[in-house]
Amino acid sequence: MTxxxxxxxxxxxxxxxxxxxxxxxxxxxRIDAHLAQCPPCVTYLEQLRTTVNDLGSxxxxxxxxxxxxxxxxxxxxxxxxxxx
Amino acid sequence: xxxxxxxRTAACDITAADRDSRHPGVGVKVQPPPAAPGDTDLxxxxxxxxxxxxxxxxxxxxPAMIHVARYFVGSHASAEEAVQETWLAVIRGIDGFExxxxxxxxxFHVLSNIARRQGVKESRTVxxxxxxxxxxxxxxxxxxxxxxGDQWAGGWRAEAAPRSWGPEAAAxxxxxxxxxxxxxxxxxxxxxxxxxxxxxGGLPAGEVCAILDLSPANQRxxxxxxxxxxxxxxxxxxxxxxxx
Ligand SMILES: [Zn+2]
Numbered sequence: 358m359t360x361x362x363x364x365x366x367x368x369x370x371x372x373x374x375x376x377x378x379x380x381x382x383x384x385x386x387r388i389d390a391h392l393a394q395c396p397p398c399v400t401y402l403e404q405l406r407t408t409v410n411d412l413g414s415x416x417x418x419x420x421x422x423x424x425x426x427x428x429x430x431x432x433x434x435x436x437x438x439x440x441x
Numbered sequence: 442x443x444x445x446x447x448x449r450t451a452a453c454d455i456t457a458a459d460r461d462s463r464h465p466g467v468g469v470k471v472q473p474p475p476a477a478p479g480d481t482d483l484x485x486x487x488x489x490x491x492x493x494x495x496x497x498x499x500x501x502x503x504p505a506m507i508h509v510a511r512y513f514v515g516s517h518a519s520a521e522e523a524v525q526e527t528w529l530a531v532i533r534g535i536d537g538f539e540x541x542x543x544x545x546x547x548x549f550h551v552l553s554n555i556a557r558r559q560g561v562k563e564s565r566t567v568x569x570x571x572x573x574x575x576x577x578x579x580x581x582x583x584x585x586x587x588x589x590g591d592q593w594a595g596g597w598r599a600e601a602a603p604r605s606w607g608p609e610a611a612a613x614x615x616x617x618x619x620x621x622x623x624x625x626x627x628x629x630x631x632x633x634x635x636x637x638x639x640x641x642g643g644l645p646a647g648e649v650c651a652i653l654d655l656s657p658a659n660q661r662x663x664x665x666x667x668x669x670x671x672x673x674x675x676x677x678x679x680x681x682x683x684x685x
Contacts, residue, residue: 364595366586370579373665377646379657397602401672404603404610408672411613411621412640417504420521425503428528429496435532436490 363387368398372405480544487535499528502545505644506552508637509652512630513556515565523556530555542651549652576632576662580669606679617678624674628667635660636667 363371363384368391374380375388392399420428486494503524510520510527530551538547585601587593597603625633625641634653638644644652650660 364586364593365597366579366581366583366595369581369669370665373661373668377661379661395596397597400603400605404606404672404676405668407606407610408668408675409640411617411675412625412636412671413643414613415618415621415641417642418507418517419500419504420507420524424521424525425496425499428499428525428532429492431529432490432495432532433492436492 361387363391365391365395365398368392368395369401372402375402376405481540484535484538484540484544495532498544498548502548503528505638505642506549508634508642509549509552510556510559512634512653513553513560513565515560515563519559519563520556523552523559526559527552527555546648546651553652576629576666580666581673603676604680606675610675610679617675620674620678621671624671628670632663632667632670635663636671639664640668 368388371380371384371388375385378385380388392402419425483494483498487498506524506527507517507520510523511517514520514523527548531548534551538544542550582601585598587596587598589595625637628636631653635649635655638649638652639646646657646660649655650657653660655663
């Protein structure tokens with residue numbers, strides 16, 4: 358069985374699907390075959406991975422400490438039995 | 442037609458059942474992930490007024506909630522407001538939670554309603570079509586590839602092929618952090634929220650599909666386009682420095 362080659366211009370558009378395991382086995386095999394003999398596409402894939410890793414180490418934006426404290430107080434108030 | 446625009450058969454891979462029912466179309470309704478083990482326990486603790494349980498989910502879920510809220514509203518401050526309002530609604534409404542989805546999916550559903558309403562008040566318009574012009578076309582400059590008719594048509598041109606970023610790229614310095622933060626802010630809304638939830642927040646694909654009501658294929662198209670743009674920004678930074 359011969360594998361129809363895939364040009365770089367198509368490979369770069371399929372790499373997220375490839376990383377996600379979302380490609381059918383035949384297409385995935387074509388990407389594997391391409392990467393095995395195309396260093397620039399391997400570099401591109403590595404750089405996509407680096408981008409994803411870098412994004413993962415960005416500091417999380419979250420609520421301010423005062424906002425969280427307010428919410429915790431609201432939760433406490435809601436569950437405090439009414440004074441009798 | 443650029444490959445990225447084609448809907449491909451594949452999956453966010455939530456459950457085997459979802460995989461069977463997937464459809465390569467737009468707007469496929471994805472089943473929310475099943476209730477996580479411990480969900481029932483968590484709900485019981487919240488209903489009983491367990492402050493530690495509440496504090497835990499507020500801290501764990503608020504970052505992703507801010508990303509989602511920011512999709513509907515015009516500013517970070519406004520997104521924080523929507524998230525706060527959501528938690529207040531959760532405090533009051535937890536008794537009415539029926540457990541048909543996971544608690545987390547329900548909280549995000551409440552958030553979407555609140556943030557969407559707030560966005561309408563701010564007259565912010567969010568594009569609702571699943572794939573628009575910004576989500577079509579090649580993600581890498583076509584000029585970097587050999588033209589049709591060339592013996593190696595579609596292959597990288599030698600002078601335009603990606604070059605290694607070097608060891609510098611392995612450590613994330615504050616300049617790169619600032620560059621990525623600015624580049625994220627410039628992405629189209631839907632690409633931004635998807636990449637923030639997936640790659641910044643680390644949420645699984647299935648959960649992002651459920652929260653944003655995206656088909657698995659569209660989620661991947663948006664993610665890929667966003668990743669490709671950010672990679673290009675980093676490339677400019679690293680290769681620019683190499684030359685300079
Ligand atoms: Zn290649």
